[in-house]
Amino acid sequence: MxxxxxxxxxxxxxxxxxxxxxxxxxxxxxxxxxxxxxxxxxxxxxxxxxxxxxxxxxxxxxxxxxxxxxxxxxxxxxxxxxxxxxxxxxxxxxxxxxxxxxxxxxxxPGPSAVLTALALSGLPTDRFTFEGFAPRKQGERTTWLRALAAEPRTMVFFEAPTRVAVTLADMAAAFGDERRAALCRELTKLHEEIARGTLAELVAWADGGVRGEVVVVVGGAEPRGVAFPDAVTQVLELVRSGTRLKEAAAEVSAHTGHSSRELYQAALAVRG
Incomplete structure (x- = not known):
């Protein structure tokens, strides 16, 4: 086997x-x-x-x-x-x-940098997503992070120490300075260090350079307070503009916090 x-x-x-x-x-x-x-x-x-x-x-x-x-x-x-x-x-x-x-x-089974960083981050662990390494090119990275800005789950990223300061700055621009995050370096090693705070605080912390293996954990976006019926209406509007129902439900779910499955079923019922 x-x-x-x-x-x-x-x-x-x-x-x-x-x-x-x-x-x-x-x-x-x-x-x-x-x-x-x-x-x-x-x-x-x-x-x-x-x-x-x-x-x-x-x-x-x-x-x-x-x-x-x-x-x-x-x-x-x-x-x-x-x-x-x-x-x-x-x-x-x-x-x-x-x-x-x-x-x-x-x-x-055994050691996992993703789960170790998540557990040590002090951020919610009930729902999370692993996003891997950010794109290296500035434009691609900015677009990629903006697409994650409304993600409600805690996000785990890998990053090279030479790029982590720039990536944190881009995260602050895409997610907001006050988004909670943790930078975990040298996990399980002698010089293990966990820096927790807002993205703005971590940008300042990393400005002098970061060494070693790095995992960044970022808190999910807070729901924007859109009522469920209004969210269903948004789904239907996207469908009318040409978006497939499944993708429309997922998109609205990402920025409202409502269940994608429930939005899909509700919109399907309205459509008959």
Whole structure:
């Protein structure tokens, strides 16, 4: 089978017993960076010397069929450089190919930068969305963030330390200076740090530079107080202008906080 295994995001002490046992016994490991995996094996005192196959963003499409065929007869352990494979890391294409081919896929759960940052942020955790890395180009990033401005759920982002100050400034412009946020750096490591405050405060905090691995957590937008009947009317107006009902309900839901499903059903009933 295919085994997705979570590796430490910083502190080696977070390596689970199951992970170490798998590293000791598996004959084939598909790794995002084989050099990183070799260092992990050495750091954990693993004496097993498995076959290492590179599996990264640039070769996953071509490599997936080979790994799926291998997994029909033996276990293939899949590792990213840190955290859980497939979450902003290679693995999704492999899992999809395995599922289509009827090859079993399981996981050895463990560290996750997304969930660790969310838990430490002090922001609502009941509903959240993971948005990954912001676009690098200024114009694309601005458009992308504006589209998220009305998102009611807590949002989790990854960002490079060299770009985080600019991205925070763009977030403040798109979401508003007073939106609550948290910047989490070097999670589980010796110099772990969590900075909490408004986006404006975090922009000032990051102005002197930020080092290490970074996760940014931003609070969701407050509902704008649009009554449900008025929201349904907005959905119908979008439909009349050519938007499909499902997309119209989702769009109005994003900026009113009303359930997309309830808006869809109510608009459908009005339309008859």
């Amino acid at each position: 295919i085994i997705l295994a979570a590796t430490p995001i910083g502190n080696l002490g977070d390596a689970s017993r199951r992970l170490v046992d798998a590293l000791e016994s598996t004959a084939v490991i598909a790794a995002e960076d084989t050099r990183t995996t070799q260092r992990l094996l050495a750091a954990l005192g693993v004496v097993n010397r498995p076959r290492l196959i590179a599996l990264h963003d640039h070769n996953e499409k071509e490599r997936a069929p080979e790994l799926v065929e291998l997994a029909r007869n033996e276990d293939v352990l899949v590792l990213s450089d840190a955290g859980m494979p497939t979450v902003s890391d290679p693995g999704y294409g492999l899992v999809a190919a395995a599922a289509a081919a009827g090859v079993a896929v399981t996981a050895i």
